[in-house]
Amino acid sequence: MGMASPQPDGSGHPPLPELELDNRAFWTGGGRGELLISRCAACRRWLHPPVPVCRYCLSTDVISTPAVGTGTVFSFTVNHQPWMPGMAVPFVVAVVELDDEPGLRLVTRLTGVEPADVRVGLPVRVVFEQHEDVWLPLFTPREAA
Numbered sequence: 349m350g351m352a353s354p355q356p357d358g359s360g361h362p363p364l365p366e367l368e369l370d371n372r373a374f375w376t377g378g379g380r381g382e383l384l385i386s387r388c389a390a391c392r393r394w395l396h397p398p399v400p401v402c403r404y405c406l407s408t409d410v411i412s413t414p415a416v417g418t419g420t421v422f423s424f425t426v427n428h429q430p431w432m433p434g435m436a437v438p439f440v441v442a443v444v445e446l447d448d449e450p451g452l453r454l455v456t457r458l459t460g461v462e463p464a465d466v467r468v469g470l471p472v473r474v475v476f477e478q479h480e481d482v483w484l485p486l487f488t489p490r491e492a493a
């Protein structure tokens with residue numbers, strides 16, 4: 349997944365991903381409120397980051413599929429370094445394991461939570477932050493069921 353070169357535009361958000369054929373659905377699904385994750389239509393395994401060929405069964409029948417959008421914090425780090433001028437710090441970069449399948453994880457940023465309140469296992473749900481034509485999938489705590 350390529351990242352665009354940082355632009356010193358003072359926009360206060362991290363560099364946006366470059367949209368490519370394989371990752372476009374993931375970065376734009378938020379426009380419809382959907383967390384779109386690649387899923388193999390042959391063996392039904394989820395695949396992230398997006399890839400054109402299933403790593404489990406080598407099928408090319410990989411389809412962007414709406415995930416449930418909930419998960420738990422698998423690991424996290426508190427970042428005190430602003431990626432961009434004007435970006436608020438500290439912020440939490442987390443690996444979230446999605447509820448759709450054990451081991452299906454993505455790297456994201458947490459929002460709506462103080463860094464001191466983040467813990468492994470924290471239940472979270474996706475929220476989208478739009479920048480230009482990209483909807484960044486961020487995660488925020490959800491109430492315990």
Ligand SMILES: [Zn+2]
Binds near residue numbers: 389391392393404406
């Ligand atoms: Zn497969």
